[in-house]
Amino acid sequence: MAGHEVYTSIDIGSRNFKGVVIGVKGDTFEVLGYAEVGARGIESGDIKDVAAFKEAFNHLLEELLRQYPRLGKSELLLSFSSDKFTLDFHNEKFNLVEEDEEGEVMITEELLEDLKYEIFDRLSGPEAGKKVLNMFTRRFILNGSRVVVNPVDMTARDIEIEVSTVRIDYPIGESLRATLEDIVGSEPVVFSSPVSAAEGTLTVTEKDSGVVLVDLGYNFSTVIAYLNNMPVDLRYVPLGIRNVVKDIVYVFRTSFDEAETMLRNYGFAVYDPTEDLDAEIEYREIDGRTVKKISAGKFALVVNARLMEIFNKVRRVYKDLERKIPEYRENGIPGGVVLTGGGARIKRITDLATQVLRTNVRAGSFLRSFPVGSERVIGEEDVTDNPSYAATFGNVANFLKVEVEIQKSSQPRKSSEFLKGLKKFLKNLF
Ligand SMILES: Nc1ncnc2c1ncn2[C@@H]1O[C@H](COP(=O)(O)OP(=O)(O)OP(=O)(O)O)[C@@H](O)[C@H]1O
Ligand SMILES: [Mg+2]
Incomplete structure (x- = not known):
């Protein structure tokens, strides 16, 4: 792919670090690599353990490097999530x-x-x-x-x-910046995850006429409202998918990891008798040995209860936004709700959200921010149509958008410096 710019974009979450390598040529985006690793050493953007953070971050770089060996020549973009924005x-x-x-x-x-x-x-x-x-x-x-x-x-x-x-x-932003600079060897470009998630998934029309993005993250859920192509409100619901996982741990007496795997494999957001609720789910109890069986229906009840609570809280925020923002009050919120984050991948989550929020809801992904058949996004749908990767794509979209704006110029960096940092990193690796 000659004549293209390559970006390595990483979204630092509290549960997962997500990374993509994207080649941009003209107005086409091609995924050249992607990976997700477990987060460590950071909570809400606040570095708690530098060594653990570096290890997880390097692990992600390593994964991406394997898929795209010329990673060092790319432009590095970052974002992180926090409930303190x-x-x-x-x-x-x-x-x-x-x-x-x-x-x-x-x-x-x-x-x-x-x-x-x-x-x-x-x-x-x-x-x-x-x-x-x-x-x-x-x-x-x-x-x-x-x-x-x-x-x-x-x-x-x-x-x-x-x-x-x-x-x-x-202090939070500075400590993260310094740590990242130390890892990559150059001044990092750092955005906020919610804005990047929005820029990576919302259509231009949605952002212009009014839309609310709900990121179902790990520790909390972020609500960001757009109008006239800009964010107009940012709020938090202090419940996230971690609370769903905790309920599974508690009710079925299993480990956190097992509970999360159960949620990924068998999680249903709705309790719906038309589904096969008698199907058996097998899992291991906390000792990692005792095998237990429960019905899909029983599991769905637990997952559904907590998600209902989360969406009821989101609904209160949504209603409040409709009241507080004059344009919303007059015309409603035409774009309704777009869901991102790992939680947006739970099966039938949009059905539940539609039911509770009583507005149009869709799952957000980079692919879906373009009209059908636009062919501007090349890559496996595993990543391009994945709501978990929203912010990684958004970092690139955002960076291209703010090209003439302050953030690019105020954070001077050269891709060759990222290369230097990466060389150092590689030396330590082998
Ligand atoms: N396919 C899936 N089905 C169900 N749950 C999923 C799926 N993929 C991810 N999740 C869950 O969604 C949760 C949030 O994941 P996500 O990657 O959005 O978190 P994060 O970005 O690290 O968190 P935050 O943005 O809050 O810092 C995780 O607990 C994860 O297990
Ligand atoms: Mg996140």
């Missing part, structure tokens, strides 16, 4: 002309870039106490009154720039 709205004002001076200043692309840099600096860093992971420019106000979406080639005495950001507490 905040979506903040800011209004930053700049005087372009001194008080005692006459006239107005012409606003150029360069001036605008400089001002965005300045905003980024104000909002991100030890003094701000936060680190910016995503920044969206909403609109501009010239001379205190004129609202525009693009001020280039206009003149003004002063300009207000409305931006929204997704941020994390500075």
